[in-house]
Amino acid sequence: MSPIFKKPIPITMPTMPSVSAVKKMYDSILRSGMITNAAKVREFEAKTAEYLGAKHAVAVSSCTSGLMLIMKALELKGEVIVPSFTFHATAHAVVWNNLKPVFVDCDRDTYNIDPESVEKEVTSRTSAIIGVHVFGNPSDIGALERIARKNRLKLIFDAAHGFGTRYRGKSVGGFGDAESFSLSPTKLLTSAEGGIVATNDLHLAEKVRVGRNYGDSGDYNPEFSGLNSRMTEFSAALGIESLKSLEKNVLRRNRMVRLYKDMLSEIPGISFQKIEKNDRSSYKDFSIFIEEDKFGMGRDRLYALLAAENIGVRKYFYPPLHRQKAFLKFGQMDKYLPNTDLVSLSSISLPLYSHIKISDIKKICDFIKKLHYGNKVI
Numbered sequence: 170m171s172p173i174f175k176k177p178i179p180i181t182m183p184t185m186p187s188v189s190a191v192k193k194m195y196d197s198i199l200r201s202g203m204i205t206n207a208a209k210v211r212e213f214e215a216k217t218a219e220y221l222g223a224k225h226a227v228a229v230s231s232c233t234s235g236l237m238l239i240m241k242a243l244e245l246k247g248e249v250i251v252p253s254f255t256f257h258a259t260a261h262a263v264v265w266n267n268l269k270p271v272f273v274d275c276d277r278d279t280y281n282i283d284p285e286s287v288e289k290e291v292t293s294r295t296s297a298i299i300g301v302h303v304f305g306n307p308s309d310i311g312a313l314e315r316i317a318r319k320n321r322l323k324l325i326f327d328a329a330h331g332f333g334t335r336y337r338g339k340s341v342g343g344f345g346d347a348e349s350f351s352l353s354p355t356k357l358l359t360s361a362e363g364g365i366v367a368t369n370d371l372h373l374a375e376k377v378r379v380g381r382n383y384g385d386s387g388d389y390n391p392e393f394s395g396l397n398s399r400m401t402e403f404s405a406a407l408g409i410e411s412l413k414s415l416e417k418n419v420l421r422r423n424r425m426v427r428l429y430k431d432m433l434s435e436i437p438g439i440s441f442q443k444i445e446k447n448d449r450s451s452y453k454d455f456s457i458f459i460e461e462d463k464f465g466m467g468r469d470r471l472y473a474l475l476a477a478e479n480i481g482v483r484k485y486f487y488p489p490l491h492r493q494k495a496f497l498k499f500g501q502m503d504k505y506l507p508n509t510d511l512v513s514l515s516s517i518s519l520p521l522y523s524h525i526k527i528s529d530i531k532k533i534c535d536f537i538k539k540l541h542y543g544n545k546v547i
């Protein structure tokens with residue numbers, strides 16, 4: 170039997186802006202001879218700062234390098250508390266700064282870092298907390314801010330999924346000490362590769378600016394060891410043009426998720442990530458939670474059956490960080506993180522991108538429904 174989708178439907182893909190508009194900018198960049206970290210990057214920084222409602226935006230080569238530079242600039246020491254339920258880059262950035270990641274649990278319903286779990290891990294060695302807006306769902310920012318203030322800790326957000334995310338009606342970007350956004354092609358807003366560090370702290374912004382240029386502020390006598398994590402003019406141009414349709418794309422994703430939820434919520438054993446009433450998810454990803462006894466099969470079986478039909482699915486985030494090889498040396502493999510284990514063993518991300526076809530979503534949902542009801546007449 171041939172698969173439901175002859176042409177594989179990807180888990181995600183970038184929604185491209187107007188090709189002619191981008192080409193025109195590339196033309197002018199090439200003619201100018203200024204091909205990196207120049208006028209287009211400045212323009213993109215100004216526009217992203219405005220969109221995010223942050224005082225400063227610093228363009229970097231990736232979200233990962235942005236996180237690395239934020240932690241470097243804050244001169245952190247000792248331990249940094251991070252969620253285990255996230256993409257591994259969150260913790261790589263900690264390790265590259267010679268800091269120890271301390272993995273904590275996520276909330277059972279929102280999948281975001283659990284403030285109670287954070288509080289339990291604060292010691293005299295802790296210097297910072299990193300929250301992640303998982304799948305575009307904003308972290309419990311208020312609770313994290315309270316813990317950070319009380320314990321004099323720095324608060325950083327991995328906002329890789331955060332373009333389009335709103336916390337209590339306000340765009341993320343200006344929370345904590347700084348937030349780092351990703352512009353890689355799997356994210357809503359892309360510049361091919363790239364990142365934005367957003368902050369309201371002028372001193373921190375300037376230090377990240379110097380840090381992205383080897384730590385050299387221009388006198389060839391750097392005060393600290395930075396990176397080369399500059400953004401090219403071509404990336405900035407792509408970002409500028411893509412930013413124009415970001416809001417439209419976030420709204421379309423929210424509509425497509427409503428359609429997914431309308432069709433899937435009637436199936437026993439399927440539930441969804443909880444988004445608080447006054448928040449907005451960017452829906453960088455759409456994830457469903459499978460209860461084996463009610464749905465009739467477990468996550469892994471469902472994953473295999475969907476993949477066999479050429480449906481792009483992912484086990485985000487499995488294995489969770491505290492069980493990944495790169496982090497075993499920190500000795501937290503057997504830590505009791507029950508929600509992290511549960512969510513990472515039960516979740517499956519379904520195809521979602523800003524221009525996904527309604528008919529494709531319907532086909533995917535009909536197939537999942539059929540898997541549950543078997544051959545019985547619905």
Ligand SMILES: *Cc1c(COP(=O)(O)O)cnc(C)c1O
Pocket residue numbers: 230231232233234255256258259301327329330350351352353363364
């Ligand atoms: C994609 C992603 C990153 C890494 O972003 P890059 O721009 O590729 O460095 C970091 N954290 C999370 C949660 C991500 O999803």
